[in-house]
Amino acid sequence: MTKASTYKATTFWPNDGLTEVPYSLYDDDEIYQRERERLFMGPTWNVLGLECEVPNPGDYKTTFVGDVPVVLVRGKDGSLKGFENRCAHRGALLCLERFGNARAFTCVYHAWSYNEDGDLTGVAFQNGVNGEGGMPDDFKREEHGLQRLYIATLAGLVFGSFDAKVPPLEDYLGPDIVSRIHRVLPRPLKVLGYYTQTMRNNWKLYFENVKDPYHASILHLFFTTFRLNRLSQKGGIIVDESGGHHVSYSMLDKTANNPKDDSGDGDYDNAKLRADTDEFGLKAPALLGGRDEFDDGITLQILTVFPGLVLQQVRNSLVVRQIVPRGVDRTDIVWTNYGFEDDDDELADLRLLQANFIGPAGYISMEDGAVGAMIQRALPGTGGETSVVKMGGDGAASQESRATETSIRGFWKAYRKIMDI
Amino acid sequence: MDSAAYHGVVAGLLADYAHCIDSDDLERWPALFTETASYRISTEFNHARGLPIGIIDARNRNMMEDRITALRKANIYEPQRYRHIISNPRITGAADGLVQAEAAFLVVRTMIDGSQDLFVSGRYLDEIDVSGSQPLFARKLVVLDSDKIDTLLAIPL
Numbered sequence: 001m002t003k004a005s006t007y008k009a010t011t012f013w014p015n016d017g018l019t020e021v022p023y024s025l026y027d028d029d030e031i032y033q034r035e036r037e038r039l040f041m042g043p044t045w046n047v048l049g050l051e052c053e054v055p056n057p058g059d060y061k062t063t064f065v066g067d068v069p070v071v072l073v074r075g076k077d078g079s080l081k082g083f084e085n086r087c088a089h090r091g092a093l094l095c096l097e098r099f100g101n102a103r104a105f106t107c108v109y110h111a112w113s114y115n116e117d118g119d120l121t122g123v124a125f126q127n128g129v130n131g132e133g134g135m136p137d138d139f140k141r142e143e144h145g146l147q148r149l150y151i152a153t154l155a156g157l158v159f160g161s162f163d164a165k166v167p168p169l170e171d172y173l174g175p176d177i178v179s180r181i182h183r184v185l186p187r188p189l190k191v192l193g194y195y196t197q198t199m200r201n202n203w204k205l206y207f208e209n210v211k212d213p214y215h216a217s218i219l220h221l222f223f224t225t226f227r228l229n230r231l232s233q234k235g236g237i238i239v240d241e242s243g244g245h246h247v248s249y250s251m252l253d254k255t256a257n258n259p260k261d262d263s264g265d266g267d268y269d270n271a272k273l274r275a276d277t278d279e280f281g282l283k284a285p286a287l288l289g290g291r292d293e294f295d296d297g298i299t300l301q302i303l304t305v306f307p308g309l310v311l312q313q314v315r316n317s318l319v320v321r322q323i324v325p326r327g328v329d330r331t332d333i334v335w336t337n338y339g340f341e342d343d344d345d346e347l348a349d350l351r352l353l354q355a356n357f358i359g360p361a362g363y364i365s366m367e368d369g370a371v372g373a374m375i376q377r378a379l380p381g382t383g384g385e386t387s388v389v390k391m392g393g394d395g396a397a398s399q400e401s402r403a404t405e406t407s408i409r410g411f412w413k414a415y416r417k418i419m420d421i
Numbered sequence: 422m423d424s425a426a427y428h429g430v431v432a433g434l435l436a437d438y439a440h441c442i443d444s445d446d447l448e449r450w451p452a453l454f455t456e457t458a459s460y461r462i463s464t465e466f467n468h469a470r471g472l473p474i475g476i477i478d479a480r481n482r483n484m485m486e487d488r489i490t491a492l493r494k495a496n497i498y499e500p501q502r503y504r505h506i507i508s509n510p511r512i513t514g515a516a517d518g519l520v521q522a523e524a525a526f527l528v529v530r531t532m533i534d535g536s537q538d539l540f541v542s543g544r545y546l547d548e549i550d551v552s553g554s555q556p557l558f559a560r561k562l563v564v565l566d567s568d569k570i571d572t573l574l575a576i577p578l
Contacts, residue, residue, distance in 0.1 A: 098466075193467040193474025196569045221495040282490075283483035332569070337474045352478055360570040361462070361477045367497050369573035 012421040018409040019390045023382035026202040026375070031419075032328045039307055039418050040066025040325075043166040045152060045159040045173075047309035047322050048072045048082065050336065052156060052189045058101045058116075063334075064324045065160055066308070070149060071095050071105070072158060075116045082149030082160045083118035089144075118146035154178065155185035157309075157320070173305065174240040180247045180303050183294055184313050192337040192351060197360040199333060201372030203308075203325040204415075206333065209368050210302060210310050210321075211411055213237060213248045213402035214391050219371060222363040235300075236400045239407050243396045244306025244414030246407035251297040287356060290315040291347060304407075306414050314364065316347065317354040329376050335359055424512050431510045431522045431549055434556045439505035442577060447492065450577060451485035454558045455550050460485055461561075462578060464568035465543075476565075476574060488577065498575045500533040503540070510547075518552030519559060528578060530571075541578060542566045 007016050012031065014022065025031055040046060046065040053061050054074040061072045062085055069085035071094065085094050087107040094105050094114070104121065106113040111124040120141040128134025149160035152169035159169060170178050199206055209215070217224050235250030282288065290299065293316060301313040310321035318339065324332040335358075339351045358365045389412070392404025396413045399406050434453070441449050454460065462476040479485045506527045514521035523546055530540035548560040563578050 191472065193463075193472035194568060195464060195467075195474070195476055197573070198569050198571050200572060219497060221497065222491055225491075225495045282487045284481060284487050287484070287487075352473055352475065353480070355474055356478055356484075359476055360572070361574040363491055363496065366573040366575055370498055373572060 007416050010421045012419075013416065014384065015386065017394060018396060018412045018416075019388065019394050020386035021389055021412060022384070022386050023379055024384070026205060027328050027379050029328060032325070034419060034421075035325070036066050036068065038420070039415070041068060041162045042418060043161065043163040044307050044418070045161050045166060045169055045305065046307065047305065047320065048149075048151075048158045048160045049322075050156055050189055050191065050320065050338065051080070051153060051158055053099065053191065054080070056101065058103055059099070060095060060102060060105075061099050062095045062097065063322070065149070065162065067325045067327075068162075069093060070160060072149075072151075072160070073116050080151045080153065080158060081116055081118070082151050083114075083146040084149075086146070087112055088120060088146055089123075094146075114146055118148050120144045120146075155182050156189045157181065157185065157311075159305075159309075172242075173245060174242070176238050177240050177245045177247065177303065177305065180238070180249075180301065181311060183296075184301060184303075184311060184318055186294075186340075188341040189338050190341050190343070192339050192355075194337070195335050195359060197333045197335065197369055198326075199331045199369055199372050200329060201331060201376035202328055203323050203331040204411075205372035205375055206323060206331055206368070207304065207307070207310075208408050208411060209372060210304055211246055211248075211407040212405060213407070214405055215371075216402075219367050220364045222357075235298075235402055236398065237402060237404060237407055238398045239396055239410040242306070242414045242417075243410030243412075245304055246410055247301060247303045248402065248407065249298050249301040250402070252299055287353060289350070290354065291350060293347065306411070312358065314357050315354045316350045317358050318351065319358060331372075424515065427512050427515055427520045427522075427551070428510065430551055430556050431512065431520060431524075431547070434549060434558070435507050435510060435524055435545070435547075438558075439507055443503050443505055445502070447489045447576065450489060451482045454482050454485060454561070456482045458482060458485075458557070458559050458561070460558075460563075460577070462563040462565065462574070464565045466568050468562075468564050476570070477577065485577075492575060496575060498573055501576070502531045503576055503578075504529045504531070507545075518550060520549045520551055520556075522547045522549060526578075538571065540571065543578075 009015055048063050049061050049072060054072060057074055057076045059074045063070060063072060070082055071085045073081045075081050087094050089110055089112045092107055092109045094107055104113050104115060113122040115121050123135060126135045149162060152159050154169055233250045238247040299315055303311040308323040312319045312321060320336040322334040324334060326332055337355060339348055357363050360366060360369055389405045389408050392399055392406050396406055396410035438453055460479040467474060508525040510522040510524040512520060512522050523544055525544050527542045528540045529537055531537045543563060543565040546562040546564060547558055550557045550559040
């Protein structure tokens with residue numbers, strides 16, 4: 001394991017280790033530019049969407065790598081391609097629609113056009129008009145293609161990278177993360193709908209929040225009020241070798257609640273019973289039901305892939321969340337709710353019902369929309385100060401206890417390395 | 422009853438609805454629905470494509486009451502108020518004691534520090550039960566023009 005003391009102090013990060021995070025990282029324009037260049041456009045895999053969003057040749061989706069606009073395209077041969085969504089001529093957006101189908105990509109401004117590989121195939125009036133004007137003779141279209149993305153897929157997820165030095169996706173993720181991704185994406189997918197939540201805070205505050213199991217049962221009172229998740233529940237934190245990716249999971253503890261029950265449903269019944277008799281009992285406890293669809297008793301799995309993917313299972317609610325930075329103090333979270341093509345009616349309906357837990361109006365996630373902004377608004381005056389990330393020690397290894405900030409330290413471990421700060 | 426008469430009933434219910442939410446009389450909000458009514462928030466993008474996800478998806482009045490209980494007792498969010506501006510409703514159908522109506526709305530959100538934003542705009546696709554002594558929503562589908570939500574959506578729209 002990497003020792004925390006190997007991190008060298010820099011002008012950006014004036015201390016060693018991972019337990020004291022400078023507040024200046026959340027509102028510094030220079031850091032933001034450096035993140036775009038070194039981190040998002042560097043050797044990282046950035047989630048672009050789902051394969052099922054672009055099923056047919058010519059289908060495209062506009063999205064982002066960090067805050068850089070890009071296009072994901074399904075080619076004629078069925079392979080996935082991607083390139084910057086910016087004309088090589090004057091820099092205008094090429095595609096405006098969120099989804100579409102095109103045989104070629106033509107800029108509306110001066111009709112420069114590109115094929116599915118991002119090659120420049122046409123320049124309007126390249127030879128001028130009536131022998132006058134036009135491009136110089138030495139203009140070569142092959143020198144003005146669009147910057148391409150490297151594409152990799154895993155279990156229906158699509159990732160892109162601008163950097164040829166990015167490791168193969170499965171090496172980048174490590175075996176634990178790969179198997180936990182497969183766990184919630186075992187079959188062909190179906191999108192159930194989208195929404196975007198705009199947060200008035202730096203993107204890292206959201207990513208840290210998602211990697212922070214310490215707050216879950218404290219800030220999110222719905223969890224504790226209805227006993228949906230307690231830190232004493234069985235579960236754990238897995239942090240990969242790089243530190244950047246993590247999985248936090250928990251399961252209802254059968255033995256503690258009902259030792260004789262092994263049907264897998266007893267805990268849900270118990271949960272309903274308690275909720276019924278609690279002071280704040282639910283009048284419609286069907287929300288607390290669910291199906292053990294992956295046959296492992298895990299009712300909550302939050303998985304992150306550095307730097308911008310959150311893959312969420314809350315009971316039967318499954319979501320791909322993409323983090324899109326929009327400036328130092330603004331972040332969009334794009335929520336793509338999904339199920340599987342072969343979901344039976346009951347399971348399909350459970351996913352919609354349990355979506356009440358998540359999203360901007362979610363019973364157990366609405367607070368996450370505000371807490372980052374509470375930090376952002378309190379940044380003035382922090383100067384050279386740091387936050388304290390010492391819960392569970394100073395390392396970034398996997399832990400069984402969820403009373404820990406190990407996965408936040410893991411994030412900063414990966415961040416310091418790639419940012420070289 | 423002719424369409425003009427329904428118009429008055431529907432407009433009155435919508436005015437009461439806006440007043441109920443905007444005056445923080447949220448405990449009364451579910452009482453404006455029938456017991457089996459549904460309340461769902463969708464977006465134009467999802468609605469046009471038949472994508473079924475709801476930002477809120479309440480399938481009966483009990484679920485609406487649960488939402489208010491959670492808002493009051495469990496969920497944590499900064500104090501804020503809404504101001505609804507609802508258009509004249511358009512009656513789109515009427516049969517068997519049920520009236521279908523559509524109305525446009527804007528919601529301005531005011532935070533405790535005084536900052537104000539146009540929070541959301543959209544349309545209500547309502548089905549109203551007019552068979553009883555007072556009209557009640559039997560179904561309310563809220564379709565937002567944008568699918569971007571600023572920060573969080575705690576109070577119902």
